[in-house]
Amino acid sequence: MSVFSRLWQFFKNLLNPATVKEHVARVFARKRPEEKIDSALPKVPESYVSPPAPTVVRQYEEHPSEAYMKLKYRFRDIGRMGAIAETLGRDFLTAMPEGAWKARLGQIAFLNRRMHEDLTDPAVKHLLDRAKTHAENHAEDWDKWDHANLREMDEMHGHQSPVSGDLIEKRAQLSYEGRRRHRDALKNSDWPSARGFLADMVDMNRQIAEVKCRATGSNSHYQALMSEYMPGISVMEVEDWFGTINKSLNKMLPKILEKQEEEEEPLPIKDFYPAKAQMWLNHALLEAIGFDFNRGGLFETGHNPVEGGTPDDTRLVIKNVDINDFMDSMKSALHEGGHGVYIQGLPRKTWRYQPIAQDMGAAVHESQALLVEMIIGRTKPFFDFLAPRAEGLFHGLHNPMLSADNLHKVKTRVQPSAVRKKADEVTYFFHMQHRFELERDLIEGKLKPADLPEAWNAKMQDIIGIQPKGVVDGCLQDVHWFTGKFGYFPSYTVGHMLAAQLYEKINKDVPDLDNLVAKGDFMPVTKWLGKNIHSKGRLLCFGDLVKNATGAALSPAPLLKHLEGRYLHA
């Protein structure tokens, strides 16, 4: 080849982008050889490993039990998949374009099936047995956190193993589909279309309960489902607590209503409250209670309120604000905020995706939400803090409607209603009793889903003394059963009991609490909860967590004292 043709070739190559790319790649490959990158990776026993952040200690900490180490990696990866599914789920409710919903259901269902496969793999049972033997023979190598982590691994494996992958996949799919179904049925007051879906949901949950009962030798389908939300609490205990609470409230309610009759009625707060200003207030309140917006967010959507995500990415969803009533979205934001602060306070820095770093289930979760929304968020000092800010924000300086006294009166007014979301703090417990009895009958096969509207109305009349106007105010009002949550409702009552018991103790431990709340200083409460509840993850069982935090076993007494104090003796 002549010098001229070689030069021609060189310039031709320079003009060809593919050749240039190849050349650049060769140069970079020389600078960053593959072998060096490989040898720089940390030596860990499983694939898909990212180097641990310096603060993530316990998840990666070496342990003499090889089986336990393998389990830690296995559960970390299951936890990671769970976090991905959570993020997809939050996106489903907030940002996803409508047209993507079917594909998204498939993605969420697939991830849940994969998690189930990884969790119920026979290798896990083998590793659990080996790790348990190690713990028995080498107690000195296991501290209380490792012990509890292993116990929770075993629990998760035990809970999911009897259930088939098909059922898990179906449940994940239907639970998200149910949110859409419920939204549409509610919009169109459409019981006939909801009926078939609800019947499928009941049927699927009965199947899950059936296999769980077979595996545990239990004969209560409802208990099998309720235990998923409230581990460590029996249906008998719940019945007992409901009995005590409702008996007292049935005596208290006429006295409360009589007392209210003698007082001046609060001024209705219906006015125009711009959505942006409401959301600004909600953000500010959540910041004040310690929600970290650097690791989470608050969104308004057409869906029902829900909390979720992970401690690093906690997403709170509330329903689109009502521009005529700012206290409606504020109530939701405070409730979800309580959930959110709990999620963010879990021991993520040390245990990250390990089972021990999870929350304690629905009763404790709801206690955190209700403590903020119902207990603190309805005290007079809270409205002393809120009122001047609301007056400024909504341009209502010295407007008697926005005075602390009036806002407090509005939020503590007792008025039986057919709608749970409109219910006051006292009659809310009757709604829980109503749902608890109905869902128990649905799951135990004593009530057919097709007969629900009549059964709903009859029981509502019996327990609350009110007839709903139609299905929208009746059996379609709640999203829970549409998402497959059977056995969840009692957790509101149990959570409320716990919230009252916790607040009683916080009042003893934090001096001058009312004054702090009146100044908007909620952090002493959040720190107390962080230390005694949030940071514990699943270290303790429910009973021990309550005893350690409050000094006593869970009881309805503090709740009844709180209700009496607020509604009869204030």
Ligand SMILES: [Zn+2]
């Ligand atoms: Zn909640």
